Amino acid sequence: MTAAYRMKGVGWFGGCVAVVLGFYLVSLQVAAERKKLEAVNGQIRSAQRDIRALETEFDTRGNLAQLERWNGDTLALSAPTAGQFVVSEAALAALDVNSLRADGVQTAALLVPSGAGSAVTVPIVPVTAAPAVVKLAPVQMAQVTAPRAMNVAIQAASKTALKPVVIRASVSTPRSAEAALVRAAKTERLAAVAKVRPQAVAMLDRKLLSDTTLGDIMSGARSESRKRR
Known part of the structure; x- marks a missing residue:
């Protein structure tokens, strides 16, 4: 009994x-699998870096012709040529730009296309008011033509307002x-011009300052x- 209990x-x-x-x-197996997974992830990252490097190289080589x-x-x-290198900073400071240009060394310069800075010029044609010309028909008597000429001049002045009027009478x-x-x-x-000016100003005042406009301004x-308040 005691032996059986001990064996148990x-x-x-x-x-x-x-x-x-x-x-x-x-746990050891899990750790081993985790290490394998990390190694695979590292290989994937290195492969991605290689892919990016190759893509950059391909793009660069493809753009060499364009560059x-x-x-x-x-x-x-x-x-650069061998003569463009100097030994020290003192020699660099002692360089003279004018002497470099005299020796025939071509320096870098910005080239601006000729068509970029050209401005489009539009010809401005001066506009001059054409004077109104009123011609009177030839008549035989001055007493008969005087009222007609006055009427024609008044009509031309009322139509042309401030425009100069040239009257040519051939009698x-x-x-x-x-x-x-x-x-x-x-x-x-x-x-006629003196009468037209106050009428035009009065009509302008009526158009700009009507009763409705004044009422809206006062209400606002x-x-x-x-x-x-």
Whole structure:
């Protein structure tokens, strides 16, 4: 009985040891798989870096022709020669730019296309007001043509407003009668212009300051004053 009891304890101990060893082996297997996974991830990252490097190299080699064309057309860069290198900073500070240009060394310069900075010039044609010309038909008597010439001059002055009016009269009357007609036409034109100006100003005031507009302005001012209070 005592021996059986002892064997039972040994059995339980052996079973516990086996279970612990099993769990330990499982943890070791998990750690090994984790290391393998990390190694695979590292390989993936290195492969991605290689892919990016290859893509950059392909893009660079593909653009070499374009870069060469740009250099030949716009940049105009060239490899430095042995004479362009100096020994120390003192020699670099002692360099004279004018002497370099005199020796025939071409320095880098910015080339601006000729069509980029050209401005489009639009010809401006001066507009001059054409004077109105009123010609009077030739008549035989100065007394008959005077009222007609005055009426024509008044109509032309009212239509053209401030435009200069040139009156040309070709009549068979003496020069004194012609001068009298011209003076009368000028007087009537000035009177018509003097009448047109106040009427135009009054019409402008009516259009800009109507009753409706003034009412809207006053109502807006009242509402703003109420809001401020």
